[in-house]
Amino acid sequence: MQLDTVVVGHATVDVNVLPHGVIENVLGGAPTYAGFALASLGREVGIVSKIGQDFPDYFPPLFSKFGLNTEGILVTRGGTTKFENTYTEKGEREQVCEEVADPIVPGDIPQAYLNSRSFYFSPVMDEVSPKTLSRISDEENVAMIDPQGLFRRIEDSGEIRLEVPKNFEDYLSQVEIVKIGKDEFRAFGRSEEEVLESLSGMGPDVAILTLGEDGCKVFSDGKVTNIKSLSVEAKDLTGAGDVFGASFLSNYLETGDPTDSARFATAAAGLKIEYKGPTGFPSKEEVKEML
Template identity: 35%
Template sequence: MPTYDLVVVGHFALDVIIRHGRPVQGALGGPPTYASLAARKLGALVSVISKIGDDFPAEYMRFLNMSGLDLSGLKVVEGAPTTNYVLEYLDGERKLVLKAKAPPIAPDDVPPDLMAKAVLVSPIAGEVSNIIISELRRHSEFLCLDPQGLVRSFRPDGAVELKSWFDASVLSITDIFKASFREYEHVIGTKWIREGISKLHRLGVGIVIITLGEDGSLISTQGGIYAIPAYETNVVETTGAGDAYIGAFLAEYVRGEDPVWCACVGSAAASFVVEAFGPSRFGERDEVLARAQELYDRVVKV
């Protein structure tokens, strides 16, 4: 088994996106889609550990097979559904409803000979347990956690509500933490950014990234906290932008690049994703790096 630059762990999703009360169309989603493809476009060797049901569309499988990802860790479970979300956008807010959930990632889904420079743990419906996270840490140089699925609770109708989540045993083995601001609040329990970031660093998290949508992102390293701009572009659809950001970030980080530069690459990669619907636009490496350089020239230490 090769040493992968990046392994993305979590569920693929079948997304139905609704805007202004009308379904737009279905799309392939989930971190193994957006994070993996953004990293692959930058030249990273990427694998996934995920599960889907036998309802997974053949056209999506063909798309993934042509993408250059290593899909040896993708398991199709007969008789089970693929994780399925309805995402409704209204007045700048997003409402999520879980319609179906694939089986969780199990210990035997992690290959015993897995070797990775970075592992991105990014559950979307609580499908990755602490045991799995600890096991993945042993197989990687860097463990990156996106807690988006850990801060979600589900009402009987599947509607998503955010809940508090804080697990020192997981955070203490996390090298890179990335979350949206709302998710960050539910992990840390405070809106005060410096206080929360300091708390994560004290636990041993080396890099903290907080994404802020159109306001860009913040990255905290040993060198301080830096504001990373968002690249101004024509926004068609924002789903997957955060996943693309961290996938691109990690693709550059495992090359030994400066974290602030990597964050600019992440922001640039996200700017391509939002220019089209679904996982259809990621930008070529030279295009992403050109936008990243523009952003890097505007970075501010805060």
């Protein structure tokens, strides 16, 4: 069976410190938020991830319960990637990384996944290399990347600082779509339009900048389109970027329209953040009703 999308990146176990309370032992990472979002939209999804033997036993069955193919989840001797995420009332985030799982190498992608219609790469801590992307290089599929984890560097304190990766073009030359958030945008020190044009110039057909409550900007065919966000009561912003990215890719597979897909993704992410933790992922019908 051909999968619609394969999600590549570390599953994490997080502590989320929110303005209204603390949530511990939260399942996170792209396999969780992008994987569950895609499944809720009716997609057939596979996961590629590395986890440690410390990964809680009650988490893996959740992936199967959502209908995700878990052939690409590998258990290693190392630990599972762990973050402490602290959010302000305005959605600003400070991160501390407590542990990083082993990197994902080309051979970790199962042979059965290679004919997937699309791939969504979303590393959280530099666990994916350009060689891993080249494993799926194929004109028949669509590749999208959220490079958040490529920007992250761990200080001695465990705190995260962001910088533009020196080999960024080696990644972007292999994908059709790139999406960055406002944290990664600040690392460039340039205007929004300049950054989007620069990203597109490295290879992608579509470059996206998400701006939280200010919506997003989409660069395609030489022009920038502004998309407004939904007015919602945000209860947990964790994973919103991956929900946006996964929802964009899901709609893009159907329409090939970046602007329409960005509107769809903005609505999906807005509906999701009304719920805490990895719950409340909207269906395709719910997103279209909101639109």
